[in-house]
Amino acid sequence: MADVPSASRCSIQHRWGSGEEASSVDQLGVLLEELEADDAEHPDVWISDNEAGYSVSAFAGSRGLVIWEDHDEVRGPLHMDGYSRPQMLDLFRMVLQGRVAEVDSLPWLPGYGN
Secondary structure, eight states, X not given: OOXXXXXXXXXXXXTTSXXXXXXXXXXXXXXXXXXXXXXXXXXXXXXXXXXXXXXXXXXXXXXXXXXXXXXXXXXXXXXXXXXXXXXHHHHHHXXXXXXXXXXXXXXXXXXXXX
């Protein structure tokens, strides 16, 4: 099975500002490795599903915070805590593969988790 259903379906945002189209699971692993560096000013990386209109962000630190945001702001942001790097990779893979229903079915909590 191909990693990406549509070549331009998803894009990723690197921790220090650059972005690109998402094309493979290997690329997602490298993206998440950026969270190992100590930089409080740039705490997250994310993947966006440009067709479905949402993004999932993963944050550095031991908290394991992930946030799901709707680009159209139909509903507010949602979050989960306690995600390990492998779990973050699985979540990003779901987005990359267009598995919106699976992402939606996870136990998200309202807000940014402040």
